[in-house]
Amino acid sequence: MGHGYDISFYQQRSLQSNSYFVLQSVTFNEGAMADLLGSQTEPLMPVSTDTSVVGSINIVDGPNAAMTVKQGIRDFFRKSCTVKNWKKKLPITIWLPKYKPSYLLNDFIAGLTVGLTVIPQGLAYATVAKLPLQYGLYSAFMGCFVYCLLGTSKDITLGPTAIMSLMVGQFGGEEDPTTGFINPIYAVILTFICGCIQLAMGILQLGFLVNFISYPVINGFTTSAAVTIGTGQIKHVLGIKYHANDFLGDVEGIIKNIKDTNLWDLLMAAVCFVILIVLKILKTKVSKWEHDSCEDEDLSLAKKILWKVLWLIGTARNAVVVITAALFAWSLHASGHHPFTLVGEIPAGLPHFEPPDFNDPSQNITSNEIVKELNVGIVIVPLIGFLESIAIGKAFARENKYKIDSNQELIALGGANVFSSFISSYPVTGSFSRTAVNSQSGVKTPLGGVFTGSLVLLALGLLTPQFQYIPQAALASVIITAVAQMVDCKIVLKLWKVKKLDLLPLFATFIISLLLGIEIGIIVGIALDLLIVLYKTARPKIQVVSREILVIKVGHGIHFPAVEHITTSVLEYGLGDEDDIERALPKAVILDCSHVDTVDYTTIQGMTELLYEYRDAGVKLVFAALEQSIREVFLLADISGFTTYGNVNDAVSALVDEFGEQLQHDPNRRLLDVNSDSSTKQKSYSGTDNK
Numbered sequence: 001m002g003h004g005y006d007i008s009f010y011q012q013r014s015l016q017s018n019s020y021f022v023l024q025s026v027t028f029n030e031g032a033m034a035d036l037l038g039s040q041t042e043p044l045m046p047v048s049t050d051t052s053v054v055g056s057i058n059i060v061d062g063p064n065a066a067m068t069v070k071q072g073i074r075d076f077f078r079k080s081c082t083v084k085n086w087k088k089k090l091p092i093t094i095w096l097p098k099y100k101p102s103y104l105l106n107d108f109i110a111g112l113t114v115g116l117t118v119i120p121q122g123l124a125y126a127t128v129a130k131l132p133l134q135y136g137l138y139s140a141f142m143g144c145f146v147y148c149l150l151g152t153s154k155d156i157t158l159g160p161t162a163i164m165s166l167m168v169g170q171f172g173g174e175e176d177p178t179t180g181f182i183n184p185i186y187a188v189i190l191t192f193i194c195g196c197i198q199l200a201m202g203i204l205q206l207g208f209l210v211n212f213i214s215y216p217v218i219n220g221f222t223t224s225a226a227v228t229i230g231t232g233q234i235k236h237v238l239g240i241k242y243h244a245n246d247f248l249g250d251v252e253g254i255i256k257n258i259k260d261t262n263l264w265d266l267l268m269a270a271v272c273f274v275i276l277i278v279l280k281i282l283k284t285k286v287s288k289w290e291h292d293s294c295e296d297e298d299l300s301l302a303k304k305i306l307w308k309v310l311w312l313i314g315t316a317r318n319a320v321v322v323i324t325a326a327l328f329a330w331s332l333h334a335s336g337h338h339p340f341t342l343v344g345e346i347p348a349g350l351p352h353f354e355p356p357d358f359n360d361p362s363q364n365i366t367s368n369e370i371v372k373e374l375n376v377g378i379v380i381v382p383l384i385g386f387l388e389s390i391a392i393g394k395a396f397a398r399e400n401k402y403k404i405d406s407n408q409e410l411i412a413l414g415g416a417n418v419f420s421s422f423i424s425s426y427p428v429t430g431s432f433s434r435t436a437v438n439s440q441s442g443v444k445t446p447l448g449g450v451f452t453g454s455l456v457l458l459a460l461g462l463l464t465p466q467f468q469y470i471p472q473a474a475l476a477s478v479i480i481t482a483v484a485q486m487v488d489c490k491i492v493l494k495l496w497k498v499k500k501l502d503l504l505p506l507f508a509t510f511i512i513s514l515l516l517g518i519e520i521g522i523i524v525g526i527a528l529d530l531l532i533v534l535y536k537t538a539r540p541k542i543q544v545v546s547r548e549i550l551v552i553k554v555g556h557g558i559h560f561p562a563v564e565h566i567t568t569s570v571l572e573y574g575l576g577d578e579d580d581i582e583r584a585l586p587k588a589v590i591l592d593c594s595h596v597d598t599v600d601y602t603t604i605q606g607m608t609e610l611l612y613e614y615r616d617a618g619v620k621l622v623f624a625a626l627e628q629s630i631r632e633v634f635l636l637a638d639i640s641g642f643t644t645y646g647n648v649n650d651a652v653s654a655l656v657d658e659f660g661e662q663l664q665h666d667p668n669r670r671l672l673d674v675n676s677d678s679s680t681k682q683k684s685y686s687g688t689d690n691k
Helices: 030-037 069-080 083-089 092-098 101-128 134-138 142-150 162-171 184-203 207-212 215-238 247-260 263-292 301-315 317-334 367-374 377-399 406-421 432-440 448-462 464-469 472-484 490-498 500-515 518-538 560-575 601-617 628-637 648-663
Strands: 003-007 026-028 057-061 542-545 549-554 588-592 620-624 643-645
Touching (some): 083 092, 083 406, 101 162, 101 215, 101 448, 142 406, 162 215, 162 472, 184 207, 184 377, 207 377, 207 518, 215 247, 215 518, 247 500, 263 317, 263 472, 317 472, 377 432, 549 648, 560 588, 560 601, 588 648, 601 620, 601 628
Antiparallel strands (some): 003 057
C-alpha cells in the first residue's frame, strides 16, 4: 500500500530563520517522496505553534494517494509567467502606454543635451581606457537604446564613464609602446563577459552582493580613481610623451619629461580649464536665478529665453570647449601652423554589428589568453559597474520620488553591455554627470536615451573626420574637471566626528589602490570592513547587573566567532577566578538573550559547556527572553539542565522563590533593575519538560 504526502509550504521562521512561501499543494506517492528526500528516513519536523500558516502538511495513507507533480509544476509556471511579471522584466511595456505627447519635447531636449555632453566625454574617456578615440563613441549609444527597453529609471544614462575607462585601461591587457593603446579585442570581450555576469546576477537576484562594499571603501576607491585618472592626463596637458601603466609610472614619467613641456598645449589646457570653470559657475547661477524668479509673472519672455540659452551653454560646456578648441586648431592648421598636439585621424563610419571574437588567429590570440590577461577584471568590472549605476539610480529616484528595481537594473545593465560588445564597445555603466544633466533637463521617460544615442550615431556617421583637429590638451582638461568632482574631502571630517574606525578602510583602499592597483585596493578595503564586522560579532557587548542573582545581557546574535568570548566572559563574571578560594559565588545567573536573534550549532555546544561548568560550581544558570525560533533550537538539542523563561522579570521572580530565604538579608541585591524586553509575561520552559 502506498503512502502519500500532501504538502503545502508554511510561511514561518524556521530554526534557521528562513521563510517559506506557499507555492502549490502537491501530492506525492511513497516512491516520489523517496526520490524527493533521497535516503532520508527522518519524519517531517512538526510545525511550531508560533507559525503563520499559509497551507498545511497532511500525511495521507491509503490507496487513493495520487501523484500530481505535473499539475503542481504547471500551476507554478502559470503563476510565475504572468503578464505582470513579464512587464516587470520589460519596463517599457509599463511606461509606454502611459506616454503623453507633452513628454516628447522634454525627452527630446534632455536627450539632445545629454548627447552634447557624452560626445566630448566619450572621446576623452577613450584616452583613459587607452583605446582609439572612436571606441569612446562606440560605447556611447547602444546602452541608451537597450536601457530604454529594460531600465526602471527615467534619469539614468548609460555610456562610458571615468571609472569604467580607468579599469579597462588597467585590466585590458598590455599597452602597445608605439601607439600607447591596448588591444581593443580585450576591451570588447571584457564588455561581453561583464554583461553576461551582470545578466546572471540580475536573473538570480544577486544585487545584494554590492552591499558588502561599504561607503568608506567606495569613497576611497573613487578618490583613488580620480587621482589616478587626473595624473594620467597631465602628460596631455603638458604635451609630453611617455608610457605608464599605473599611478607611480605616471608620476615618474611626468618628473622625467617635464622639461619637454609644449607651452602651446599647456596654454590651451589652461584656457580650457578657465572656460569650463566659468561655464559651470554660470550654469549654477542661472539655475539659481530661474529658481528664485519662477513665481515672477512679470518675467519677460526674452529673459526666459536668455536664461535657457545660458543654461544650455553651461550644461554643454564640454562640447563648447572641445568644438571651440578644434575650430581654433583647424584654423591654425589651415594657415600652415601646427602648435598643438592633436588626436589625429579617426576612422569614419559606424562600427560593424557582430559578436565579439574570442579567437583571433591573425593576432595569435586565444580565449584562454584573453581570460588570463583580463584576470580579476572579469569579477571587479561588473561589480563596480553595477555599484556605480545603482548608486546613481537610487540617488535620483529618491530625489524625483520614484522607485527602481535593483535586480532589474542589473538585467538592464547586463543586457546593455552584452549588446554593446557587438558594436565594439568597452564596458558601460551609469554616468553621474550625464544623469544629472538628464534630470535637470526635465526628462520624463527613458525615451530621452533614444535621442542621445541617435545624436551619437549621427556624429559617428558625419563628424568623425573633423574630430582629428581636437587638441589633446582640450580633452585632458575636460577629463580632469570631470574627475575632480569625484574627490570628496569632507567625508574625512565627517568620519572623524561620527566613527573614526571607518577611516581605516577608506585610507587603506585609497593608498593601496594608488600604489598597488584598483583590484587590490578594493579587496583590501572589503576585507578590512569584514574584519571590523566580524570582530564586533566575535566581541559582543556584555552587561552585568545584580549580585546574588547575576544578570548577564548579551549584545546581539551569537555566532561561532563569538562563542568562545561569550562563554569565557560569562564564566568570568559568574564564577570569577577559579584560583581565588575565597570568591563569593552568586546563587544563580540569568543569561538575558533578548537581543539574540540568531545562533548556530557552535553556540549550542558552547552553552552546553557553560551549563556543565555552572552545575559543577553549584551555581544555577538559566536563560531568559529567547525568541521562539531560538528556544526551539535549544529544546531540540535536548540539553540537560536547560531552563528558559519568557523574560528577565519572570526568571528573577522564579529564582527569588527558589532562593528567597538566602537572599532576603543581602542589602546589595538589585533584582529588578533589568527591565523585561517583553511587555507580557510568557510561560517558562524547561528542557526536561518540553522534549
